[in-house]
Amino acid sequence: MVSSPGFVVFLSLAVSLVECGLVYPAFQGIPATNADPYNFNGSTTDSNVIVSTAFQVDQKSGASTDAPPNLPASNTTVTAIDGEVVNATVPASRRSVSFAVVDNQILQRGGSDYTQVFAGTGTSRQDRDAAIMGTSYLTYTLVNNATYNVADCLAFCDATSGCAFVNLYYEYNNGMLDYVYPQHSNLKCVAYGDVHSAKEKLNFGGQSLSDTPNGPLTYIQESSGWASESLSDPPTPKGYDPLPDLNGANEAPGYMGFVFLNKYDTEACAAICNNQDPNDVGGACKYFNIWRAVVDQVPTTYTCALYYIPADPSTATNYGQGNLTVTQSRGYKRMNYVSNGGFEDFTCGGLIFCYTDKTEDWLASSPKDGDYDASIFHYQPYAHSGNSVALLGSAFGRDGYTGTLTYASGLSTEPDVEYVIEFFHSSYYSGQGGELEAFVEVYWNGNLIGSIHPGYSQWKYYKFVVVAKGNDELDFRGGKAPSYDFLDDIYVMRA
Ligand SMILES: *[C@@H]1O[C@H](CO)[C@@H](O)[C@H](O)[C@H]1NC(C)=O
Ligand SMILES: *[C@@H]1O[C@H](CO)[C@@H](O)[C@H](O)[C@H]1NC(C)=O
C-alpha cells in the first residue's frame, strides 16, 4: 500500500555501509541467527478426544430432595479439561468492576410462549411417572398445588435467568414438602437451561423421606415438560465479535484445547479463553467455539474449544460422529483494538523487500537528527508471522538513537476496563554482542507501563495489562543500533 521512499537507491550503497560484517536492516540483511521456521498453525482440533470425553462426563441432574426451593442457580462449572473429567470453577475474568459476574445468563428471555414437549402420566393412585435428569439444571420452586399449576411454573421460568425449559411434577411422600417448607406444596417446578425430552425421565423417586421408619418411598406423578419458544441468541461476551451461526464445530489450526461446561454459557467460555495461558508461538486465546453435544438425541455436554488463530465458518465441518451430534455451534472472535498489529497491510506491490516510516495505522518516528530509528518492513525473514514487521533502532545504522512506534489513532477502548497488550519481540539481528542493549518500553497514554531488556533474544511473547481511560494512546520506544528490536503481532484485547 504505502511504498517506501527509496529502497532501490539505497541498495546500491549497501556494500559501503556494511560495518563489521553487519548488513543494516534497510539493506535487506540476514538475521544473525535464523530461528527455526515456526509452524504457526500448531495443532488442529482434537475431535476424537472431545468425543471420547463426552461419553465420560455425567452432567445429568435435577431438583435434589435435600435442596430447599428457590435457591439461586449455581454458577457455571467446568466438567472436563482436555480429556480429563474434573469439577472446577470458571475463572473470574479480569474485568471492570461494573461488568456482570459470570453466571447463568445463558439464554436471555425474549417472551413467554411455551410448547409442551411431553405430558405426564395419569393421576390414579397406581400411576407412576419420573422426573427429568438432564443437563443445565438451574433451580426449582414449589408452585401452588390447588391445581396442576402450569401457569405459575412457566412464570417461574420467565423469571429465572437462563431458563429454557421446565419440568413440572408431583413428588409424594417427601416429608420436607408435606410438613417443612412454607409453600406446603408437593408440586415441583424445575428449571433448566436446555430443553429435555421424555426419554430423560430417569428419576423415579424411591427415597425414604417420609419421617416414619420404613415409611412409604417417594414417587413421581404427572411429570410434564415445557420448552420456551422465544429464546434469543446467547449474549455476546464483551471484547468479542460473534461469527454467523456455524453448522458444525470448527476443525481448525491454532487449537489450544477444550473444556466442557455444565451449561451453554458464552460468558464462561470467554472467561476461560481470556485466562488461558498463552501459546509460545501464537500468544493468547483469540477465538472460542462453543457447541452442544447431543448423544442419541439427549443433550450431554457443552464444549468450549479455544484457539489462538481466529477460526471461521469454512472449518466448521465437524457435525459429530457415531451417535454424537454437534448442535448449537457458535464462534466468537476476540477483538483486537489495534488494526494491522501484524503490519501485514504493508506490502511492496509484488516485491519481497521494502520499508516505510508510516502506514495507515502506525507511525514510526525518530528523535531530532535521528534517521529511520523506527521503521516498518515488508520482508518475510524479519517477520514473526506473515511478511511484515516493525523495527526499532536505526534501519541504516546511521545513529544510536531510540525510535518510537506509535499507533496512529486513539483506541476505541472503554474507560476503567482492563486491557491486555501482547506482542512478539526479537532482538537477534546483530548477534550476541550487537544486541546487548536491546530494549523496548511500552507507553500507554504517554506513561511508561513496562519495559523489556532481553539482550540477544529470539522471538518471544510479552504481555502487559493496562486500564483504559478511553481513546487511549499506545507507543513502543526502543532500539539502539546496532541493538535492533523487532516487534510483530501486536494485540490489544479486553482482559
Ligand atoms: C496453515 O493453515 C493454513 C489455513 O488452514 C494453510 O493454508 C497453511 O498451508 C497452513 N500452513 C502450514 C505450515 O501447515
Ligand atoms: C458464583 O460466582 C461469583 C463470582 O465469581 C462468586 O462471587 C459466587 O460466590 C459464586 N457462587 C457460588 C454459589 O459459588
Ligand SMILES: *[C@@H]1O[C@H](CO)[C@@H](O)[C@H](O)[C@H]1NC(C)=O
Ligand atoms: C463439584 O464441587 C462442588 C464444590 O466442591 C460440589 O458442591 C458439587 O456437588 C460437585 N459437583 C459434582 C458433579 O461432583
Ligand SMILES: *[C@@H]1O[C@H](CO)[C@@H](O)[C@H](O)[C@H]1NC(C)=O
Ligand atoms: C399439596 O401439597 C401438600 C404438601 O405436600 C399436600 O399435603 C397436599 O395434599 C397437596 N394438595 C393436593 C391438592 O395435591
Ligand SMILES: *[C@@H]1O[C@H](CO)[C@@H](O)[C@H](O)[C@H]1NC(C)=O
Ligand atoms: C454412543 O456411542 C458410544 C460410543 O460408541 C457408546 O459408548 C454409547 O453407549 C452410545 N450411547 C448411546 C446412548 O447410544
